[in-house]
Amino acid sequence: xxxxxxxxxxxxxxxxxxxxxxxxxxxxxxxxxxxxxxxxxxxxxxxxxxxxxxxxxxxxxxxxxxxxxxxxxxxxxxxxxxxxxxxxxxxxxxxxxxxxxxxxxxxxxxxxxx
Numbered sequence: 001x002x003x004x005x006x007x008x009x010x011x012x013x014x015x016x017x018x019x020x021x022x023x024x025x026x027x028x029x030x031x032x033x034x035x036x037x038x039x040x041x042x043x044x045x046x047x048x049x050x051x052x053x054x055x056x057x058x059x060x061x062x063x064x065x066x067x068x069x070x071x072x073x074x075x076x077x078x079x080x081x082x083x084x085x086x087x088x089x090x091x092x093x094x095x096x097x098x099x100x101x102x103x104x105x106x107x108x109x110x111x112x113x114x
Contacts, residue, residue: 054069100112
């Protein structure tokens with residue numbers, strides 16, 4: 001069975017990769033002298049079955065394994081992100097009529113509160 005047949009979504013494979021992920025080494029890999037084109041570099045430890053499935057999928061899609069893994073991880077992390085609530089709290093508004101006392105008049109306020 002192929003990877004595409006076994007996994008229903010790319011997110012499924014991303015979740016698998018995140019589960020199998022083990023950082024053996026970390027550093028920066030710069031392909032040019034420009035510092036803005038540096039990528040993080042790490043090592044993934046995959047079992048033979050998953051490696052074969054990943055290679056087959058990359059070959060079938062004409063993409064690199066790195067490209068597929070980046071997509072899978074991005075989608076897996078996006079799926080796990082908790083969305084912020086867009087619900088806006090609305091408080092009730094009541095018409096209380098005109099004020100019975102001038103709020104700027106301290107003596108009138110004290111008199112009404114007694």
